Amino acid sequence: SGSEVRWKRIVFKPSGEALAGPSGKGLDGATLDHTADDIIELRQGLGVDVAVVVGGGNWWRGRTGSLEGMDATQSDHIGMLGTVMNALALQDALERKGQPTRVQSAIEMPRIAEAYIRRRAVRHLEKGRVVIFAAGTGNPFFTTDTAAALRAAEIEADALVKGTHSGVDGVYDADPRTNPDAKKYETVGYSEVISKELKVMDATAVTFCKENGIPIVVFDMSAPGALRQILTGGQVGTIVQ
């Protein structure tokens, strides 16, 4: 029942790589399927309003390697288009399971998605639809983490839940992959994340959440049932608050 739920409305942010298969590139049917199940469990099982901001790193990692000379804005436009592909694939996975959805894009593409309109997004959530926000903020020089923080503030979400697929199940005081003494935080303050440059989200996104009082949960999406546990008060990942 609703009273057991920690937050009534969340923004869920899967990284692009968390929607890809083991290769980290492109899209993977089984991964999309599991992600859709986890979202539906929140929406239908727990009655939580779920808005999703999708990343795009499975398609585009910016102007690296032989693309080094590319214009920065041009590169970011390509990156944002990648997130639209992820949004449409996740929409398909959710709707094939009977979950109504809307995709809203920060870059207008009326043939394939609604434009981002805050009031309309909130109305969709109130009607039990999952809203997927595509194209980040619509602006170059930002990240989808910052887009997730921005949308969370706009729709008055209670928390930003960031799913990674790094094999790292939260925030540590050092890199646990190279340092066996690294300690995991259950909770950590925004200021500590910023001052110690802990790997959570980019500093712009963390600062934005701090200024707007939005708690951030970072967790490893590959653990089954983790999203549900987060919403029902289980100790999963790390909370930044």
Ligand code: UDP
């Ligand atoms: N991007 C952007 N503006 C935004 C959000 C994203 O220009 O508001 C670009 C970003 O530079 C990157 C791409 O879109 O090239 C994909 O986003 P991101 O790397 O944040 O995705 P993730 O790391 O979560 O997969």
